[in-house]
Amino acid sequence: ATEIQWWHAFTGRLGDLLAKQVEDYNASQSDYVVVATNKGNYSETLNAGIAAFRAGEQPHILQVFEVGTATMMSAKGAIKPVYEVMAESGLPFDPNAYLAAVAGYYTTTDGQMLSLPYNSSTPVLYINKDALKTAGLDPETKPKTWGEVETVLTALKASGSACPLTTAWQSWVHLENLSAYHNVPFATKDNGFAGVDTELAFNSPVQVKHIDTLGRWAKDGLFIYSGRRNEGGARFRSGECALFTESSAGYAGVKAEAQFPFAVVNLPYWDDVAGAPQNTIIGGASLWVMAGHEGEEYKGVADFFNFLSSAEVQADWHQNTGYLPITTAAYELTKSQGFYETSPGTDIAILQMTGKAPTGNSKGLRLGSFDQIRGIIDEELEGVWSGSKSAQEALDAAVERGNQLLRRFEQANR
Numbered sequence: 432a433t434e435i436q437w438w439h440a441f442t443g444r445l446g447d448l449l450a451k452q453v454e455d456y457n458a459s460q461s462d463y464v465v466v467a468t469n470k471g472n473y474s475e476t477l478n479a480g481i482a483a484f485r486a487g488e489q490p491h492i493l494q495v496f497e498v499g500t501a502t503m504m505s506a507k508g509a510i511k512p513v514y515e516v517m518a519e520s521g522l523p524f525d526p527n528a529y530l531a532a533v534a535g536y537y538t539t540t541d542g543q544m545l546s547l548p549y550n551s552s553t554p555v556l557y558i559n560k561d562a563l564k565t566a567g568l569d570p571e572t573k574p575k576t577w578g579e580v581e582t583v584l585t586a587l588k589a590s591g592s593a594c595p596l597t598t599a600w601q602s603w604v605h606l607e608n609l610s611a612y613h614n615v616p617f618a619t620k621d622n623g624f625a626g627v628d629t630e631l632a633f634n635s636p637v638q639v640k641h642i643d644t645l646g647r648w649a650k651d652g653l654f655i656y657s658g659r660r661n662e663g664g665a666r667f668r669s670g671e672c673a674l675f676t677e678s679s680a681g682y683a684g685v686k687a688e689a690q691f692p693f694a695v696v697n698l699p700y701w702d703d704v705a706g707a708p709q710n711t712i713i714g715g716a717s718l719w720v721m722a723g724h725e726g727e728e729y730k731g732v733a734d735f736f737n738f739l740s741s742a743e744v745q746a747d748w749h750q751n752t753g754y755l756p757i758t759t760a761a762y763e764l765t766k767s768q769g770f771y772e773t774s775p776g777t778d779i780a781i782l783q784m785t786g787k788a789p790t791g792n793s794k795g796l797r798l799g800s801f802d803q804i805r806g807i808i809d810e811e812l813e814g815v816w817s818g819s820k821s822a823q824e825a826l827d828a829a830v831e832r833g834n835q836l837l838r839r840f841e842q843a844n845r
């Protein structure tokens with residue numbers, strides 16, 4: 432059988448679920464064997480894929496988080512576009528079967544799908560209902576606005592909670608999605624979709640107010656910073672932190688480990704911003720096919736992609752992980768199975784992302800060197816949480832430093 436290498440970034444519960452998909456695929460046919468290898472976290476996996484390409488040792492499939500999308504799109508000789516892989520395979524492939532809000536992120540302006548949507552998420556709010564009860568609140572309290580969140584956090588703190596709120600992926604949730612959700616630009620030129628001559632713009636009043644509020648909450652012990660990625664997950668699942676802003680895919684781990692009743696609700700918004708809430712944007716990752724392999728191997732990749740996109744596999748994946756159903760068929764199948772009734776909160780992500788037609792500010796982000804830019808944003812936000820910088824100072828600095836990277840990317844990709 433022909434071997435197909437797939438490098439990915441999943442460990443823990445998500446790693447187990449991915450391994451099960453591979454096992455099922457390998458058992459379902461005998462022409463191809465998919466070999467999945469974890470290459471560290473999202474950034475490490477992206478870097479491993481790029482380094483391997485330079486050394487001529489690239490895998491067939493590379494899982495790349497949404498942050499690396501513009502980088503992969505510009506790496507023309509290194510990738511083989513998915514539409515091409517599928518067309519050459521002769522296997523049936525309908526790009527319209529995928530949810531527009533998801534596929535649009537990975538598709539060129541003229542409609543060609545470059546990478547396969549696989550695990551797409553959007554941020555939501557997780558609530559430990561027992562913690563609310565301990566704080567004397569109705570455990571069914573579902574704060575809609577950041578103002579209501581503050582009331583809940585204050586009650587939690589007063590009841591002795593050492594961690595009323597923590598977050599995963601601070602830039603993704605509290606700046607990138609915050610901007611889209613309030614219909615303000617994160618960057619000019621439709622957040623980079625309309626051209627590489629884009630400039631960061633996340634230092635406007637909405638973002639400054641939000642980060643300033645979180646900074647105040649950090650000082651008052653209402654918001655506890657846990658780290659740049661999803662380090663906060665363990666603290667929520669153990670019951671230490673009461674509220675948690677995290678990817679809809681945090682559901683996989685919470686469902687498997689939490690020993691308390693929990694709720695998944697919409698990401699809160701500021702109700703004094705006109706038009707809010709707009710829609711949130713996607714995160715997670717897609718699958719890129721790397722250049723330099725044999726025709727028969729690409730056939731195997733196409734066959735595996737067809738398997739991953741089938742309604743049954745997608746619906747299972749969506750229901751177990753909290754990632755969005757990637758295709759309309761998987762969404763319909765999940766509805767018809769009654770899943771959303773028996774698992775409340777699991778349709779929040781898709782409704783929050785697709786509830787309103789996206790604007791230029793809320794289609795998503797397409798920014799070069801964005802992994803490095805996130806590093807800069809993380810560093811500046813950490814300055815706010817530690818009290819050494821004001822929100823305005825930190826965001827101004829992140830914009831200025833990030834723009835230098837964007838200009839270098841623009842020069843290299845004109």
Ligand SMILES: O=P(O)(O)OC[C@H](O)CO
Nearest residue numbers: 496552603678680714715
């Ligand atoms: O935890 P994930 O896979 O939903 O990813 C969250 C963010 O999009 C990472 O950039």
